[in-house]
Amino acid sequence: MATIGVTRGLGDHDLKVYSSNIYIKPFLSCVPEVQVYNFDDNKHGPDDVLVMGSDGLWDVTTDKEVADAVSAYLATVWQVSLTGFKIGSDRDLPHESLDLFLTNHAAKGYYDHH
Structure with missing residues (x-):
């Protein structure tokens, strides 16, 4: 369908x-x-993130896969910022951006399932 x-x-x-x-x-x-999520009704910590995606992402990835991808990316960015590299510099990060990583991951899942 x-x-x-x-x-x-x-x-x-x-x-x-x-x-x-x-x-x-x-x-x-x-x-x-x-779906409406009221941020005022819930407690959030500094490690909480919000990932919004369409069925193009959620049809081919699990919540855990996305959470792991976000965690890995944020850990990399945190490491880079601690070493003094400027985020967004010409230095190679494992993923140029989280958006690009998740898009590639979703595309891989799509082709794995079709």
């Missing part, structure tokens, strides 16, 4: 379930799922 993303984006109301005459439209909503 990988075509549903396209359906939601383009409004393909004539899309049918593969190998049938059942229209998907009655089962598909253009209303996004939204």
